[in-house]
Amino acid sequence: MCTxxxxxxxxxxxxxxxxxxxxxxxxxxxxxxxxxAAAEHTLNLDxxxxxxxxxxxxxxxxxxxxxxxxxxxxxxxLPPAESQGGS
Amino acid sequence: MSYTADxxxxxxxxxxxxxxxxxxxxxxxxxxxxxxGGVVVIHHMPGYDRATKEITRKFAANGYLAIMPHLHFRExxxxxxxxxxxxxxxxxxxxxxxxxxxxxxxxxxxxSLAASNGRVGVIGFCSGGRQAFLAACxxxxxxxxxxxxxxxxxxxxxxxxxxxxxxxxxxxxxSCPLLGLFGAEDxxxxxxxxxxxxxxxxxxxxxxxxxxxxxAGHGFFAVDRPSYRVEAANDGWPLIWDFYGRLLGG
Numbered sequence: 656m657c658t659x660x661x662x663x664x665x666x667x668x669x670x671x672x673x674x675x676x677x678x679x680x681x682x683x684x685x686x687x688x689x690x691x692a693a694a695e696h697t698l699n700l701d702x703x704x705x706x707x708x709x710x711x712x713x714x715x716x717x718x719x720x721x722x723x724x725x726x727x728x729x730x731x732x733l734p735p736a737e738s739q740g741g742s
Numbered sequence: 743m744s745y746t747a748d749x750x751x752x753x754x755x756x757x758x759x760x761x762x763x764x765x766x767x768x769x770x771x772x773x774x775x776x777x778x779g780g781v782v783v784i785h786h787m788p789g790y791d792r793a794t795k796e797i798t799r800k801f802a803a804n805g806y807l808a809i810m811p812h813l814h815f816r817e818x819x820x821x822x823x824x825x826x827x828x829x830x831x832x833x834x835x836x837x838x839x840x841x842x843x844x845x846x847x848x849x850x851x852x853x854s855l856a857a858s859n860g861r862v863g864v865i866g867f868c869s870g871g872r873q874a875f876l877a878a879c880x881x882x883x884x885x886x887x888x889x890x891x892x893x894x895x896x897x898x899x900x901x902x903x904x905x906x907x908x909x910x911x912x913x914x915x916x917s918c919p920l921l922g923l924f925g926a927e928d929x930x931x932x933x934x935x936x937x938x939x940x941x942x943x944x945x946x947x948x949x950x951x952x953x954x955x956x957x958a959g960h961g962f963f964a965v966d967r968p969s970y971r972v973e974a975a976n977d978g979w980p981l982i983w984d985f986y987g988r989l990l991g992g
Contacts, residue, residue, distance in 0.1 A: 685831065687787070688868070688961070693967075701832070705832070709818035709821040712828055714824070
């Protein structure tokens with residue numbers, strides 16, 4: 656099925672594709688058909704800078720197990736929320 | 743030169759779509775003399791891609807004038823199909839009204855061709871299956887094929903930027919016979935969704951023909967995806983040729 660399941664959020668950071676770095680201002684997280692991965696559905700991450708056009712995009716497609724592991728790793732790696740980015 | 747099966751030509755061109763906008767489209771035509779039926783091919787959410795262009799050529803190889811409008815052209819006409827699809831996802835998807843206008847423009851282009859017999863059908867896969875039903879309820883067409891379109895009955899389980907509504911309320915306006923091809927293992931549309939549409943079209947007296955393939959889920963026609971099911975696809979294509987053959991005279 657086309658799930659259409661998508662979360663869109665404003666972000667601040669950078670991403671690097673095969674050519675160069677780009678600033679990212681929008682992230683999308685969706686669970687839907689992949690473009691490339693060999694699966695019916697994947698967790699799709701898109702990091703975008705719409706101001707630079709649709710090709711300013713870094714994309715990742717992960718199987719469900721990998722996506723859950725990544726989410727756990729992100730939460731485990733981040734400093735506690737109350738520290739708000741302290742280094 | 744008379745027409746022979748499998749001989750075709752294909753090209754990208756510009757057509758007039760919704761709101762008078764110029765959009766790109768991919769046109770494939772049988773080679774040789776003759777009058778042919780037309781098919782508007784609606785691409786899936788992953789975009790105006792090589793796989794759907796291949797499907798468009800398949801119709802030409804089987805004796806139809808076939809055109810696929812680039813539904814993501816306005817947001818990202820010059821981008822790769824996957825980048826364009828991401829841009830459209832971020833924008834909330836293709837608006838239903840715009841889809842109808844782009845299919846109308848595609849049908850108008852097909853009917854304007856010297857080799858057209860005046861009859862035009864529509865086919866869509868995945869999200870395009872829903873859009874094929876939408877087009878057939880909004881435009882005067884001669885045949886429509888819905889390949890596992892989600893959201894005709896039952897609201898798509900969407901969240902975030904998408905805002906789709908079920909189309910079942912449009913069923914009284916269905917302008918042509920509908921062929922529905924579904925996977926029995928699909929969850930959206932589920933067998934219950936398919937049965938609900940079947941019952942409503944029967945109640946309304948709308949000609950339709952539904953087939954659900956055991957052992958197949960969503961996307962069983964997609965030869966480049968793990969969802970491809972050779973038995974269902976091999977059974978499904980002859981149903982399409984028979985349906986269009988009767989209604990479009992290809």
